[in-house]
Amino acid sequence: MSISEETVDQVKKLEADKYKYGFVTDIEMETAPKGLNEDIIRFISEKKEEPQWMLEWRLKAYKHWLTMEEPNWAKVGYKKIDYQDLYYYAAPKSMDRPKSLDEVDPELLKTYEKLGIPLKEQELLSGVVAVDAVFDSVSVATTYKAKLTEMGVIFCSISEAVREYPELVKKYLGSVVPHSDNYFSALNCAVFTDGSFVYVPKGLRCPMELSTYFRINAENTGQFERTMIIADEGSYVSYLEGCTAPQRDENQLHAAVVELVALTNAEIKYSTVQNWYPGDETGAGGIYNFVTKRGACRGDNSKISWTQVETGSAVTWKYPSCILQGDNSIGEFYSVAITNNAQQADTGTKMIHLGKNTKSTIISKGISAGRADNTYRGLVKIMPKAEGARNFTQCDSLLIGNTCGAHTVPYIETRNPTARVEHEATTSKISEDQMFYCQQRGLSPEEAVSLIVNGFCKEVMKELPMEFAVEAQKLIGISLEGSVG
């Protein structure tokens, strides 16, 4: 059997389970002792062979974190997290640092095959996507490295970037999300383990989609990845992240930080398909997805576009934002957030307009089913110097059934009289007429819901890179399974 046939077979078997990524990989792990203190941070730093400055940066963040309080303003409720009862570092023993794919543990390769993410280059979508795969705390493999290097693109794990490109990392790390920003980002600064690093040189339109797959495997392990993307003047890059985790009864913490920097005339398109384990119907288990994502449009005419399809996680707390510093810079946020059963999502964006004629667009589609709660929380802030700034916000909520909730919390702050800010919001339900119409054409109730919801999300879905749009469409259907009679 070829590897891909085997993959298909395995995935089929897994589909008996609703969350088909819920399997565990049996592999020997090396972990740091449980709990968090300065020694653990030193341990992580040492494991990563980091320079002294990096360790000091981590310790500074840790000390700051100790003075902070866990935020409670979001409309989510969850069991208190015991930060001393977590592992902060877990890595497959077999691979301290593989030099090439041939050195990667076959068990791990199999895991990614099962997830439908081939790491063998010849099996990747004929050279249009390069992948960095992160398994618990370490990056497993980055494909197409040679080809990218040739063009001057740096695409590697952040640990490697700290070692190989310290000047770049030093210059930008924490420049968008400072270590003191918020509780979870401070924690991330202290203990981040891996993630991707991207640098696109001046004037280059990166011809491949860059993509990272995050996978939590180990038990009681927090995942704290850190991603950085720097688009130098006049460059363009499209980046996609996907996430899965095994099905477990306990909750697992995922506190990531993503920093984007777009210099003059540069453009970054960042897409996320988040499918962490959501917990079961009763609300047991699932990932706490507490993420800080922020992009800085530093240069004039730069553009950052966030697209997210959030279907997983027990609790999501996430506000990908844009700081529009450069004149004429553009920020976009396209979001689909689906919550079913006992899932809770509090997500949205912040658009901070600093430069002249800056423009932002927010399209948010929240879908709620079961007993789930879905909140859009957004801030549009126009600063005094942002002459001629414009924002358009559209928030649509769709309810399936009578026991779920949708909430819209838009904050608007305008400190320049020339600014134009528009906000539209709607709440609707899937009507019985629509369901019957679809069923009369042969669609099962679940297919009908999936089709109607995909239609509802269309403006966002069309922003996804083509290669991933189909997968995301299916995911919408899967995540709403059981939401209708």
Added chain:
Amino acid sequence: MSLLSIRDLHATVGGNEILKGINLEIGPGEIHAVMGPNGSGKSTLSYVLAGREGYEVTRGTIAFKGKDLIDLAADERANEGVFLAFQYPVEVPGVVGMTFLREAYNAKLRYLGKQEIDAMEFLKFVRSRAKTLNMSDDMLKRAVNVGFSGGEKKRNEILQMAVLEPDLAILDETDSGLDIDALKLVSDGVNELRSENHSMLIITHYQRLLNYIQPDHVHVLAHGKIQRSGGKELALELEAKGYAEFSEEAA
């Protein structure tokens, strides 16, 4: 054997008995017209046949191709070959007509245990269907029924019917609100599909439609029952006399 055999059908909606003992046999390839006053239960009959929730059969049987239809869910009935052209077609925002139709087509293929159709091939098939109906497929590039005029919605239903090629098509007042040209177009669609394998139940208020579509039988539905059946001449008679003879008092 009949394609559709309805015996002593009683059905309630919201606790009210609307159908009170319908008997109707539709043979393969036959076209039956059902006429009757407003509120007599014509749409109710169509919904009961299509399996809409809330329309409860309290007595009687419906056999379709020898199968008991009452046990099947709405989507199963559709995939068995029952198609309903809605009196009020429903908007499905964001879902492109072509996608909607392909999903429907593939649902049936899956139901029959067949391979799904390739998107390009389907596109060609739909284009050819639209062409024989003298329709443009522009409508299929837009979201299903969203912002369509009344007439466009009806035409869209006929195009869907032409693509899905059902064994039994129920047309609920598809001719209402159509201009002369559109009426002709819809009739052409029906006549195009008309053959031994395709039967129709056409609900209409207007004799006019029957100038274009020659029905095999005409029925008058009033007070939840079929009061009279006949040939095309019955439609002409109704046009002249109205439904007075079927009023509650007369009955």
